[in-house]
Amino acid sequence: MKFNISEREGRVRPDGMAKVTGDLKYLTDLTFPNMLHGKILRSSYPHANIVSIKTERAEQLPGVAVVITHKDVPGMNRFGIIFPDQPVFCEDKVRYMGDAIAAVAAESEAIAYEALALIEVVYEELPVIDDPKKALAKDAPKLHPSGNILHRATFKNGDVSKAFDDCFTVVEETYELPRQMHAYLETEGGVIVPKEDGSITVYAGTQHGFKDRFQLARILAKPEHEIRIISSPMGGSFGGKDELNIQPYGAILALVTGRPVKVHHTRKESVWAGLKRHPMRITMKTGASKTGKIVAHEVRIIADTGAYATLGPAVLDFAVEHASGPYIIPNIDIEGLSVFTNNGVSGEFRGFGGNQITFALEGQINRLAEALGIDPIELRRKNIRKATDKGPLGQRIAPSNGALEVLESINALCMKQKEKQKQEPCSKWKRKGTGMALAMHGGGLGFGRLDSAGGRLALNHEGKIEIAFGFEECGQGLLAVIENIVIKEIGCSQNDLKIVIGDTALVPVSGSSTASRGTSIVWQSVQRMKEPFTQKICKRVSQLLSIPENELILGENGLWRVNGKHPCMTYKQLAQEMKDGSPLVVYTNFHFPTTPDAVIGGHYLYTFGGVKVEVEVDLLTGKVKVTDLDHVIAAGPVISPNGYRGQIEGGGVMSLGYTLMEEAKMEGGRYVTENFDTYLIPGIADIPFHTNVQAIEALYKDDSHGPRGVGEIGTIAITPAIVNAIHDAIGHWVQHLPVSSEEILEAIEVRRMLEWT
Structure with a gap:
């Protein structure tokens, strides 16, 4: 079937009204009592050795709570989704202008900026490799111990040389593509809140909360269960927040001071340190x-x-x-x-x-x-x-x-x-x-990459059909997708539904909100969960009301008898009856479909x-x-x-x-x-x-x-x-x-x- 999208209307997205009225707060809008403001000192040069770092003057500035460097990283001083090769704080060398040297937590942003200016870093400049051609030259300095080639990928099939000889026409051209900014509305930022038991809650935009938790656990030398990532909603990502950005700095500052710390990049800071599209x-x-x-x-x-x-x-x-x-x-x-x-x-x-x-x-x-x-x-x-x-x-x-x-x-x-x-x-x-x-x-x-998926479907104690995924809402409209699929497949109404996403303490692992996979995962998860969930609910209601299971269906506001004119039991009533019984919950775990x-x-x-x-x-x-x-x-x-x-x-x-x-x-x-x-x-x-x-x-x-x-x-x-x-x-x-x-x-x-x- 073909149709023009404009010819078919859909529901207003669940977060739509709150977004356009401003009621919905982004994570960088959050404030907490006794909160400090964090700022990060970035490199002054694109390539240099670090001779010395002196923080004493910054530490003595009134209003400064703490100044940290690589010496204050409790665990692994590296991060990176595939290869953890990027320093949280540089120890002896900087490789680009976004490299972090130190970070400050202070009573205000103004004081934090003033403190950054007081940190003394002595550099020894090195030759700048600003083009891949220079990096591939035989005499180019090595930017990493393994050299200047990160990755090589190839695919060959047939005999290309012979095939070209037999061609009637051959065209050859070189195409050059630029570096592009993600230009999200909300730059990288968030608030990290420590607790008395040593755990932390990270309120920061990401596309994969569980992956952030894994990386932070290594950096902070903490078990993952002591780190909670709350990542929705955020003001855009487009891939740019898939990698860690401010989280390690805010987390260390919060743990050292014992106070909440907000770190929020200005646009200029985002440009310097943020990811871009590959030229x-x-x-x-x-x-x-x-x-x-x-x-x-x-x-x-x-x-x-x-x-x-x-x-x-x-x-x-x-x-x-x-x-x-x-x-x-x-x-x-x-x-x-x-x-x-x-x-x-x-x-x-x-x-x-x-x-x-x-x-x-x-x-x-x-x-x-x-x-x-x-x-x-x-x-x-x-x-x-x-x-x-x-x-x-x-x-x-x-x-x-x-x-x-x-x-x-x-x-x-x-x-x-x-x-x-x-x-x-x-x-x-x-x-x-x-x-x-x-x-x-x-x-x-x-193929060959861990692409696990899953979800949870339950009737919660409030009498809501609760669907939970380990996804993040970064503006792409995932909430509307979840709502539409569940309503269609389960038969409930908008008012019967509660969606839980973007909080590692409350959701199952569903994989990342990347790679055009979210809609597929939601649809496939619901297909796997709807039948066992329906059977569980119908069986429970059948026992309570002495109605045959095959005469019950899920509908708006509750369970209906086939051809009934109103619910024979509402979801809220069923939740009340379940208080002392086993919960009505179904899980699914699977892998995104891959080639054999x-x-x-x-x-x-x-x-x-x-x-x-x-x-x-x-x-x-x-x-x-x-x-x-x-x-x-x-x-x-x-x-x-x-x-x-x-x-x-x-x-x-x-x-x-x-x-x-x-x-x-x-x-x-x-x-x-x-x-x-x-x-x-x-x-x-x-x-x-x-x-x-x-x-x-x-x-x-x-x-x-x-x-x-x-x-x-x-x-x-x-x-x-x-x-x-x-x-x-x-x-x-x-x-x-x-x-x-x-x-x-x-x-x-x-x-x-x-x-x-």
């Missing part, structure tokens, strides 16, 4: 037969991971996996390097390496079509994957016809757009162009997306404006229509910024852009007036995996579609992002000169 340099060589069959594909990726690992290896693996996208190419040679530099740390970002590689791949497809004189849609149609084809790494995947269905829908939209353009009057100083692109995106963490083939990082469940855009290029200024934007998404059944559209439209705007204006530029290991006065993100005037989201809900026959997540798929095909539309308008291919007005003007001038001659 990549991608060279692709792609060859096809005369009829348009793609037969050879060679890819080389160099990713700037910055000073530390975080999720750099997984991002590179994902890019390598998606280097052939939704196309079947028999001969492939892909190699990727993730390289350490003294630049800001690159980590998880919505799309997870898929955005960069898809920009390059779709650029190659369009250039091939132009070189062959074949319609770009037809070229894709000749090479598109079929429903039962294997995955891009040769692994078995869940069958899906989504790629072809998306392509055909996008084709119809493009044809409609072209007809519309013919009827519009031409402008002397503006040119319009239409572009399209496809994307394929794997959900979950991939031993392909590290290979995914099993994929979503497919397509984008059609219209752009308007100003021939006088070189500015590009997106005027129309259509998404087609094949991700299975839609659970929350408003949330679905919000994810796709929001992701589209985020990638529009990535394409046309955003670059967290660095020079010599230092950020040139430190705030939103120079780092521009799309505003309301930049959003296309016409934006439409079309959902393809049908799953392949016998697919039992349910809906897929859509948190990332809406971001991926935007960039190549816009660049395709620019080419349609002025005949110029862009290969370096963000698109610059200067480049556009130069291209226009070159075209004019060619036309004159």
